[in-house]
Amino acid sequence: GNSVTQMEGPVTLSEEAFLTINCTYTATGYPSLFWYVQYPGEGLQLLLKATKADDKGSNKGFEATYRKETTSFHLEKGSVQVSDSAVYFCALVYNQGGKLIFGQGTELSVKP
Amino acid sequence: DGGITQSPKYLFRKEGQNVTLSCEQNLNHDAMYWYRQDPGQGLRLIYYSQIVNDFQKGDIAEGYSVSREKKESFPLTVTSAQKNPTAFYLCASSIERNQPQHFGDGTRLSIL
Numbered sequence: 001g002n003s004v005t006q007m008e009g010p011v012t013l014s015e016e017a018f019l020t021i022n023c024t025y026t027a028t029g030y031p032s033l034f035w036y037v038q039y040p041g042e043g044l045q046l047l048l049k050a051t052k053a054d055d056k057g058s059n060k061g062f063e064a065t066y067r068k069e070t071t072s073f074h075l076e077k078g079s080v081q082v083s084d085s086a087v088y089f090c091a092l093v094y095n096q097g098g099k100l101i102f103g104q105g106t107e108l109s110v111k112p
Numbered sequence: 113d114g115g116i117t118q119s120p121k122y123l124f125r126k127e128g129q130n131v132t133l134s135c136e137q138n139l140n141h142d143a144m145y146w147y148r149q150d151p152g153q154g155l156r157l158i159y160y161s162q163i164v165n166d167f168q169k170g171d172i173a174e175g176y177s178v179s180r181e182k183k184e185s186f187p188l189t190v191t192s193a194q195k196n197p198t199a200f201y202l203c204a205s206s207i208e209r210n211q212p213q214h215f216g217d218g219t220r221l222s223i224l
Contacts, residue, residue, distance in 0.1 A: 042218070089155070099157065100213055103154055
C-alpha cells in the first residue's frame, strides 16, 4: 500500500544550524507531496508542496525537492530559528484518489 | 479572513455520552475531512465528504458519525461506541480532494 516514512524525532538543534528531515514514500504512480507544520496546540499548516518529479517546493526558508528516483522529499533549511520548533509532517496525495497520507511526524526542537 | 473554525477547543465527555464537535469553513471548499491525532502519531482519517449530503468512511470510522447538510459545516459526533475517544481531533477542507488541505486549530476531547 501507499505509505510515508519520516525520520524519527525528536530532532534537537542549536539556532542557526542546518536542518534536514528525511521523508521517503512508497506509492504507485505519481503523487503530489507536501510538508505540513504543527505548532504546539494548533492545527496543521501547509508549509510547501511539489506536484511532479524534480519540482522544488519552498517557503519561509524551507525547501524540499521531489525525487522520483529515490522516492524522497527531504525537508531542509539552512539556518533554523527557535521559532521553527514544531512537529513536521510529510504527506502525499494522488491526483486521482485524493486521500492524504501522512507520515508519523518529526518533532523539531531548536535551542538558543 | 477565510478559514476553518473548530469548536470547542476543549471538550469533556462522560462515559456513555455522545458528543458533537463543530467544524465550519468559509473558504467555499467542496471537500471536508476529520482526522484523529494521538500523541506521537500521525493523523488518521475518520470521515471525509466531497460534496453536500455525501460522505465516506476513512480508516477509523467505527464509533464516529458525521453529516454534511451544508457546504460550510461538517460536524463530527463521537458516539458511546468509540471506546477510546481521548484524542486531538482536526478538521480540514480543500477545494477538491487532490488539493492541499487547510486545517482548523483542533478540538481536544477528554473523558471524565
